[in-house]
Amino acid sequence: MEIIRAKTAGFCFGVRRAVETVYKQLEKNGGENTGIYTFGPIIHNEEVVKDMEKKGVRVLRTEEELKQLEKGTVIIRSHGVAEQVYREMEANGLEIIDATCPFVKKIHNIVKKESGEGKHIVIIGNPDHPEVEGIRGWAGADVTVVQTPEEAEKFSAGEGKKVCIVSQTTFNYNKFKELVEILSKKSYDVSVLNTICNATKERQTEARSIAEEVDAMIVIGDKHSSNTQKLFEICQNACKDTYYIQTLDDLDLNQLGSVETVGITAGASTPNNIIEEVQNNVRIIF
Numbered sequence: 502m503e504i505i506r507a508k509t510a511g512f513c514f515g516v517r518r519a520v521e522t523v524y525k526q527l528e529k530n531g532g533e534n535t536g537i538y539t540f541g542p543i544i545h546n547e548e549v550v551k552d553m554e555k556k557g558v559r560v561l562r563t564e565e566e567l568k569q570l571e572k573g574t575v576i577i578r579s580h581g582v583a584e585q586v587y588r589e590m591e592a593n594g595l596e597i598i599d600a601t602c603p604f605v606k607k608i609h610n611i612v613k614k615e616s617g618e619g620k621h622i623v624i625i626g627n628p629d630h631p632e633v634e635g636i637r638g639w640a641g642a643d644v645t646v647v648q649t650p651e652e653a654e655k656f657s658a659g660e661g662k663k664v665c666i667v668s669q670t671t672f673n674y675n676k677f678k679e680l681v682e683i684l685s686k687k688s689y690d691v692s693v694l695n696t697i698c699n700a701t702k703e704r705q706t707e708a709r710s711i712a713e714e715v716d717a718m719i720v721i722g723d724k725h726s727s728n729t730q731k732l733f734e735i736c737q738n739a740c741k742d743t744y745y746i747q748t749l750d751d752l753d754l755n756q757l758g759s760v761e762t763v764g765i766t767a768g769a770s771t772p773n774n775i776i777e778e779v780q781n782n783v784r785i786i787f
């Protein structure tokens with residue numbers, strides 16, 4: 502059996518940076534937790550989060566929990582947070598370590614500036630995704646999240662209002678284009694900023710081209726990771742035998758019995774050791 506592993510599988514720059522920030526902070530504290538918190542899981546990967554929790558890093562899951570915290574160091578994850586969250590942490594006297602990915606930070610800055618200039622902000626993305634919630638929190642009152650063609654059709658801004666469109670970094674590029682086309686047909690003065698991260702595009706393009714070649718495709722990543730879900734969608738369209746697994750335990754190796762080529766890719770929050778474990782086991786068994 503031939504195995505093709507995507508070169509772009511695994512941690513992207515922003516996720517690696519955020520994970521390293523937590524471990525560096527732990528090291529600084531002598532490997533012991535002395536009040537280190539992350540606001541939300543640092544990445545969408547249960548294995549990594551569990552390891553950090555074992556070392557004493559606590560995850561604050563809601564803004565309420567954050568508001569009640571009076572002491573400690575809070576690490577902001579790569580998805581970023583709304584402006585108001587910084588204000589709340591500052592008000593509580595917490596130490597803030599900002600691991601927001603610079604590509605996401607760039608969107609915050611764009612949204613704040615364009616919104617300040619009176620534009621209606623359209624964020625193309627999943628409204629429930631923390632990154633989108635964070636971006637939203639840098640805009641003023643005129644902000645709309647658009648995820649589907651129906652929502653794009655329905656969109657309306659105030660009379661004479663200029664519109665600025667940005668995207669969630671992990672959004673599918675073709676869907677982004679489709680939604681921008683619908684929005685551009687409306688008679689607004691529209692500026693479009695494609696803020697999809699290159700890491701995502703490259704990962705999606707490579708995954709598609711591998712999936713088109715192989716008999717079966719394995720996509721590794723946490724079930725809650727939006728970029729992994731999208732990778733799975735793309736691979737499944739190109740190869741019907743596509744399996745979405747979190748770790749090796751989820752893979753039924755019997756299913757791969759009769760195939761000759763297997764492709765492997767992984768979401769941006771999948772650690773290398775998990776990818777290697779899957780790759781090695783597929784190789785050993787076949």
Ligand code: SF4
Binds near residue numbers: 513604698699
């Ligand atoms: S996918 Fe891109 S924007 Fe998102 S964390 Fe990774 S490098 Fe940053």
